[in-house]
Amino acid sequence: MSEDDLRTMLAERSGLDRDLLWYPVHDVPRSLGLSWPLTAEQAEGALSDLLDRLRRVLPAPRQECAGRRYVYLSEITDRYQRADTRRILERIQSRGATPACPAFGGEDYDPRSERGWGARPSTAPDHGGKPNWAWWREVREAGPRPLYQMPDPYLGEDEPPVDRALGLRERTGDSAAYRAALSAAVREDPRQIDCWAHLGSEAFERADADDSALPEALGYYQTAVAVAELSLPSAFTGVLAWGELNNRPFHRALHGLGLTWWRLGETVKAAAAFGDSLWTNPDDNQGIRYLIGQAKAGVPWSQAEED
Secondary structure, eight states, X not given: XXXXXXXXXXXXXXXXXXGGGHHHHHTHHHHHOOOSXXXXXXXXXXXXXXXXXXXXXXXXXXOOOSSOOOOOHHHHOSBOSSXXXXXXXXXXXXXXXXXXXXXXXXXXXXXXXXXXGGGSOSOXXXXXXXXXXXXXXXXHHHOOEEXXXXXXXXXXXXXXXXXXXXXXXXXXXXXXXXXXXXXXXXXXXXXXXXXXXXXXXXXXXXXXXXXXHHHHHHHHHXXXXXXXXXXXXXXXXXXXXXXXXXXXXXXHHHHHHHHHHHHTTOHHHHHHHHHHHHHHOTTOTTOGGGTHHHHHTTOOHHHHHHO
């Protein structure tokens, strides 16, 4: 197999533009000790190695925090599902990610106030019927924490792309057109976190009938979360309240990521995602407190559904 043929195959399998793959393929003889042309077996090995390198996570920001903090995606997994996620993140970083900023006039979230769970009963059960509020003890022990808001997820002055895509699906019932509209939006601007999250949700809903849909959903949700994380301060200990609308796409993506990992049997990773959800949004408007106990206990998705 020639260098040109290998580059074409890598583009097909990675979903990346062929022109972006010139150097990694050209470097195969040096990096893998091979010579052109490659045998079929050598080509498959080279493709596997190249795809693995493309999917390696970006390192997390330096963490200098003695207490509980947000756990970054790259601390939970060492590989992205999508081959283009790392390049998307590098592209955003090179242009400068918009940082999260203080919300609600610089207020703190105080778990001991009436707005927090501290004023509510602590006996609500999870799906398994047993109370599980260990996460809330961490929140209370941390005390007041600053409230933040993510950057505006709907860039530009026109109707948000996610709303246009949802409107298209509502008018036509065409799921393929809906996916195409969301995909076009993230190709144009990969910072569209809500479009990534909705792509993940659509793929998750197809999983019963399509074996490839769950890995697809995982890739979309990971990309949404990783893009959002670029806006967080390092060693992030703040709160991203659901009441701040800009934070909701991030929480939707985290929720979907946890559910997808759980359904794939990755309960430890699912529990980590759910833990991040509850740490950053302790008011838990999504009901994550009913999920985290089972994920931590390693309860399979199928059994949880039966419960």
